[in-house]
Amino acid sequence: MTPPRETVLFEAISTPPQSFTLRGFRVLAGLLILAAAIPAGIFFALGAWPVLPFIGLEVGAALAALLWHARASRRISEMVLLTDAGLSIRHVDHRGRVVRSVLDAYWAKVEWDEAAPRGGRLWIKSRGRTLEIGRHLSAPEKAELAEALRGALARARRPDFDNPQLR
Numbered sequence: 001m002t003p004p005r006e007t008v009l010f011e012a013i014s015t016p017p018q019s020f021t022l023r024g025f026r027v028l029a030g031l032l033i034l035a036a037a038i039p040a041g042i043f044f045a046l047g048a049w050p051v052l053p054f055i056g057l058e059v060g061a062a063l064a065a066l067l068w069h070a071r072a073s074r075r076i077s078e079m080v081l082l083t084d085a086g087l088s089i090r091h092v093d094h095r096g097r098v099v100r101s102v103l104d105a106y107w108a109k110v111e112w113d114e115a116a117p118r119g120g121r122l123w124i125k126s127r128g129r130t131l132e133i134g135r136h137l138s139a140p141e142k143a144e145l146a147e148a149l150r151g152a153l154a155r156a157r158r159p160d161f162d163n164p165q166l167r
Contacts, residue, residue, distance in 0.1 A: 010152030
C-alpha cells in the first residue's frame with residue numbers, strides 16, 4: 001500500500017534572470033574583439049607588436065569569465081514548498097550544492113524589510129530559525145512572493161473540516 005501523497009498548498013520556484021543568449025554572447029564577443037582590434041592595430045603600426053598577445057589574452061579572459069558567470073548562474077534556483085507536512089526550502093547554489101531546510105509551517109512567519117539594500121530582504125522565521133529567501137529577486141517580486149506566502153501560510157493554519165453530516 002502506498003502512503004498518501006502530501007497536498008501541495010504553495011509552491012514557488014525562483015531563478016536569477018537569464019537574459020544572456022548564445023546570439024547575445026556572439027554579438028558581445030564580436031564587439032569586444034573589434035574594440036580590442038583598434039588599439040592592437042595602433043600598437044602594431046607603432047612597432048609595439050609584443051603587446052598583441054596580451055591584448056588577445058585579455059579578450060579571451062573576459063569572454064571566459066562571461067561564459068563562466070552565465071553557466072554558474074543557470075544552476076542557481078530556490079524552491080519554497082508548503083505542504084500538509086510543513087514548509088520546505090530547497091536552495092541550489094552556483095556550484096550545484098543543494099541545501100534543504102524544513103520548517104514548521106504553523107509557526108512560520110514571513111518578514112520583508114524593504115529598507116535593506118538590493119531590493120530588500122525576505123525572511124521566513126520559525127521557532128528560532130531564520131532563513132533568507134529570494135536573494136536574487138527584485139523588490140516587486142519579493143513583495144509578491146511575501147504576500148503569496150503569507151496567504152498560503154494563513155490558509156494552512158486555518159484547516160477546513162469537511163463533515164458530510166453538516167452538508
